[in-house]
Amino acid sequence: MTLRWPGSSHPEDDFEAWIAQRHQERVLDGSTTPAGPCPDEAFLKSLAGKSKQIALSDPRVGHAANCPICLRRLLELRPAYQPRQRRLVLTAAAACCCLIVVALVMVARHRANPSHSVPEVAAVQETVDLWNAGTLRSDQPSPLQSVSLPAALVKVTIILPRYSEPGRYVVAVTRDQTGNDLLAQSSTVATGNGDRQEVSVDLDLRKSQPGSYFLSTTHEQDQASYYYPLQIK
Numbered sequence: 001m002t003l004r005w006p007g008s009s010h011p012e013d014d015f016e017a018w019i020a021q022r023h024q025e026r027v028l029d030g031s032t033t034p035a036g037p038c039p040d041e042a043f044l045k046s047l048a049g050k051s052k053q054i055a056l057s058d059p060r061v062g063h064a065a066n067c068p069i070c071l072r073r074l075l076e077l078r079p080a081y082q083p084r085q086r087r088l089v090l091t092a093a094a095a096c097c098c099l100i101v102v103a104l105v106m107v108a109r110h111r112a113n114p115s116h117s118v119p120e121v122a123a124v125q126e127t128v129d130l131w132n133a134g135t136l137r138s139d140q141p142s143p144l145q146s147v148s149l150p151a152a153l154v155k156v157t158i159i160l161p162r163y164s165e166p167g168r169y170v171v172a173v174t175r176d177q178t179g180n181d182l183l184a185q186s187s188t189v190a191t192g193n194g195d196r197q198e199v200s201v202d203l204d205l206r207k208s209q210p211g212s213y214f215l216s217t218t219h220e221q222d223q224a225s226y227y228y229p230l231q232i233k
């Protein structure tokens with residue numbers, strides 16, 4: 001039976017620990033004679049909790065150190081006090097962490113949105129010039145140069161191919177050139193001077209994996225979609 005106070009495990013304390021253990025064994029064997037009556041439970045609890053209010057000169061300390069009944073009770077109480085002290089420290093530390101996290105979240109929210117007029121993420125401005133681009137109808141091979149956009153919130157201005165009609169256009173990013181697997185879509189009315197038409201739309205490509213896609217434009221009246229190879233970086 002090992003009876004040691006949970007405590008220091010430094011090598012220099014080993015000898016003292018050994019003496020304490022021998023002493024404990026003698027006390028528990030009944031080889032010692034305690035002086036005076038057994039102190040009450042409250043005192044033993046204070047002693048187990050290493051209360052600083054107890055003076056080592058208190059005769060009850062000397063009694064408890066030599067009384068098998070009191071020592072057994074102390075050994076029972078001791079583990080309940082040590083972990084509780086650690087638990088309190090851990091609980092306090094966890095509470096501090098929670099407060100810090102809450103404070104950081106509030107600061108972050110305040111900074112991200114000090115007023116509702118400021119958008120959370122600034123769109124990346126991109127221009128795609130399709131003026132000289134041929135168009136890619138379904139099933140036709142593509143001789144085109146590839147268009148490139150970042151995987152970001154993009155405000156893209158598309159200069160439409162020559163001879164494009166004015167009116168409303170739907171701009172979309174899709175995985176293939178049949179319009180399947182839509183990643184982003186937006187519609188707007190083309191602006192232009194002369195025969196040069198352009199559309200400016202926001203496309204949210206933040207969730208897109210880099211790779212090969214298609215950018216399509218669809219005029220609201222002729223409903224024909226034109227696909228341009230697109231690289232998302």
Ligand SMILES: [Zn+2]
Nearest residue numbers: 038067069070
């Ligand atoms: Zn006693």
